[in-house]
Amino acid sequence: MSFAAQTLTGSKPEQYAQLAGQARALLAGETDRIANAANLAALVYHSLPDLNWTGFYFYDGAELVVGPFQGLPACVRIALDKGVCGAAARTRQTQRVEDVEAFPGHIACDAASRSELVVPLVKDGRLVGVFDLDSPRVGRFDEADQQGLEAIAQIYVDALT
Template sequence: MAEDLSIIKGDKTAEYKSIIPQIDALVSGEPDLVANLANTVAALKEQFGWFWVGFYLVKGDELVLGPFQGPVACTRIKKGRGVCGTSWAEARTLVVPDVEAFPGHIACSSLSRSEIVVPIIRNGQVIGVLDVDSEHLDHFDETDRVFLEEIVASLNFEV
């Protein structure tokens, strides 16, 4: 099935309010996790033009790279390492205005300057994270946190 997104530009809140129902429509009724994660990151990348957006999924004692959009990325991240591993360990969203100032930051790309990582929590356990990087300092804020947490919460990971 061919899908087209309606991309709007303007206020960040309006952009999220436009893309969220479109993501919901893309994943609704589709049982395949990889397909849904792939379409979610593609829609977010297309709407916001972020440097990198993708999922890491918990496999054993590591986060393993899942569907993403952007340059090649770190494949495996240990719990507690970098922004993604710390978000996993602390089970909370991290907004990092300057990745160089984050203790233990993992530089998958030297072009990444700021980052937001949202844990995917199901049944009280972190099962993955949504990771978004920008090439601009201080790019992410409370608006991003609220809407990205909403997107992550709405995805079906019970496959």
Template sequence: MAEILETKKDAALSEQYELLIKQIKSLLSKDERLITNLANLTAALKQTFDKISWVGFYLYDGELLYLGPFQGKIACTTIKIGKGVCGTAAESGGSIVVPDVNKFPGHILCDPDSKSEIVIPMFKNNKLIGVLDVDSDSYNSFNETDKKYLEEIVKFLTEEIIN
């Protein structure tokens, strides 16, 4: 695939995700390095959705989540398992949608402009790989549609791309 991403900003949210996922399946390759795939995936998400102010991966090293490829402002470099939204999602193994980060107990403030967040944990063979973290500078930016499709993207990534 050429490095051109087609977006339809005026389409329904589900249609935007379906178009994105179709392109991601052509853009990412298990023959590429993980960092390359994650970098292009973050760029594709940021380019597709105006509501995203920050998107990136925190990867698990057996002890901490450490900052991986991202798009947006500078970010926290490490997160302890069980801390903040990312660490909580990693510990629980479930996706977390946060309409207002100020109301999430123990939220880690990396960007004072962040208002809402969604975090999708990534597992391969029942082992934590990391999390996909997506932030918005608006409240209530993410919903069940985002959760469904971001989980689908992470599933594709962990099942088809990550060795």
């Protein structure tokens, strides 16, 4: 089965609603976390503008380990006390960073990244990992992006068994 990302139209909330519909269709009936993460990373990366990295880090009980992604090679392991991904995992709260150079302890896996949004993935009270998006543009992510990407992350979590 092939699946092509469709062009998003309308306001930003309308675009995220369309993207969420595509994500639900893409993940429908599939529970494998790796397959779903791979497809979701590709869908989001190719649907949204100004991204240079989109992907998943999975919690192995001690640290975050890179999972499926789109973009340049990434840091393989991230401690929970390091970087934006670690902060999202540790606090279980979405981290939206306007300028990563101003974030204490930012991990520069790709020197071109200037802003970042990381959504924690929590299933039944258990940390699964994080959904991480980087942009080469300062201030790329706003409240509408955060809400839209949190909804996309929840679709992923809901597909987990």
